[in-house]
Amino acid sequence: MRYGAVTAVDNVNFTIEAGKLVTLLGPSGCGKTTTLRMIAGLEIASEGQILIGGKDVTKLSAADRDVSMVFQSYALFPHMSVLENAAYGPTVKGLGKEQAKQMALEKLALVGLKGFESRYPSELSGGQQQRVAVARALVLEPQVLLFDEPLSNLDAKLRRRVREEIRELQQDLNLTVAYVTHDQEEALAVSDRIIVMSNSRIAQEGAPRELYEQPANAFVADFIGDANLVEVTVKSVADGRAEVAIGSAAISLPARDLGPGPAKVAIRPEALLLSGTAGPASLPGKISKCAYLGNHLDVMVETEIGELFVVQYGARTMLEPGAPVAVSFAESGVTLIPPA
CATH class of the missing domain: 3.40.50.300 (P-loop containing nucleotide triphosphate hydrolases)
Known part of the structure; x- marks a missing residue:
């Protein structure tokens, strides 16, 4: 038209x-x-x-x-x-x-x-x-x-x-x-x-x-629901799985036909998990903002890869700004994005 x-x-x-x-x-x-x-x-x-x-x-x-x-x-x-x-x-x-x-x-x-x-x-x-x-x-x-x-x-x-x-x-x-x-x-x-x-x-x-x-x-990742779009490095690919470095954290994801090299991941806010102890598959961070929305908390976390938006469902305890946390990744909700 x-x-x-x-x-x-x-x-x-x-x-x-x-x-x-x-x-x-x-x-x-x-x-x-x-x-x-x-x-x-x-x-x-x-x-x-x-x-x-x-x-x-x-x-x-x-x-x-x-x-x-x-x-x-x-x-x-x-x-x-x-x-x-x-x-x-x-x-x-x-x-x-x-x-x-x-x-x-x-x-x-x-x-x-x-x-x-x-x-x-x-x-x-x-x-x-x-x-x-x-x-x-x-x-x-x-x-x-x-x-x-x-x-x-x-x-x-x-x-x-x-x-x-x-x-x-x-x-x-x-x-x-x-x-x-x-x-x-x-x-x-x-x-x-x-x-x-x-x-x-x-x-x-x-x-x-x-x-x-x-x-x-x-565009689709960001438009359909909320997503944290993060630059990452695909270290290696084998049997359809990619070993991915997200900052200092190492995780395995479906490769989606991508090869080794720079890429992007879309991370859904509910796929980010907050805990007190860091490990090889998590990122250190600290709370920058926390808002109570009834059935969930909206949390902003400052990390080495930038600020991440986290949604915690069923959480009732407010998180204090400045508090240290470890950010890890759920099994689903973290997706490699094919290059444009």
């Missing part, structure tokens, strides 16, 4: 299997919403093809594609009741009033809004408005359902509940969904597959666990 000299989406190729939820994830301006709008027919691709159910829809208008979109703002009609909002699609398509009403009632019941039919959007909570928007998108039973940042207007607690509802609905109804968000936790929670975008291109795609545990590059 080009806007004059600017390429907003650059050589992006992917397939969404029927009945799967695939998330386009990335920072603002990476091209994810433009990609979604191209699938919807709200933007016409400058080059390439878009196929839905094997049919080439690249040059078709939005109205002629079998897709529905749930917008960030929900885009509900404030002067229409919940039922009228949900029945809007079939009414516009020219179906009879009674048929449109029945279709709308069925989908409202499906999203748990039975009994809310006569209310107006202003009388609903954010989560309920979101569900009306989903019911309206579902009413014509599209081949593909598109979500554009659907939870960004909700508070944190409601966001968790509504994302669970969306995932449940998608699985129960076997819906094919393209979902756009910049929220990594949301993407990890709802997706069968995640496509991480950066600078108008795909940085990596895969299952949530694969992206978190085996990031393809430093």
Whole structure:
């Protein structure tokens, strides 16, 4: 997708299997919403093809594609009741009033809004408005359902509940969904597959666990969850294992096709373990900051390889700044990053 000299989406190729939820994830301006709008027919691709159910829809208008979109703002009609909002699609398509009403009632019941039919959007909570928007998108039973940042207007607690509802609905109804968000936790929670975008291109795609545990590059490691990115030296490689020097500590990691020489590792904050005694597989350090966050502590530790961010789950005792500690590494959560 080009806007004059600017390429907003650059050589992006992917397939969404029927009945799967695939998330386009990335920072603002990476091209994810433009990609979604191209699938919807709200933007016409400058080059390439878009196929839905094997049919080439690249040059078709939005109205002629079998897709529905749930917008960030929900885009509900404030002067229409919940039922009228949900029945809007079939009414516009020219179906009879009674048929449109029945279709709308069925989908409202499906999203748990039975009994809310006569209310107006202003009388609903954010989560309920979101569900009306989903019911309206579902009413014509599209081949593909598109979500554009659907939870960004909700508070944190409601966001968790509504994302669970969306995932449940998608699985129960076997819906094919393209979902756009910049929220990594949301993407990890709802997706069968995640496509991480950066600078108008795909940085990596895969299952949530694969992206978190085996990031393809430093951008993905840093973007999906928190990661300490550290320069290291691969001393030797044998049988798919690499002997790695992280400062004065020596540890063994899956080689990921890397050879001896300088490299980077991504270390998840929960993969760093703090204790009082140092050994050959640990680094000496001292506490620089400690914050209590209810179910965990956020700790910053000063070491010979720089400041490391550590998360201690279940810890209740605050760690005093300046206190000496030994930093060791868990079995998982430490990954060699292939060079860019």
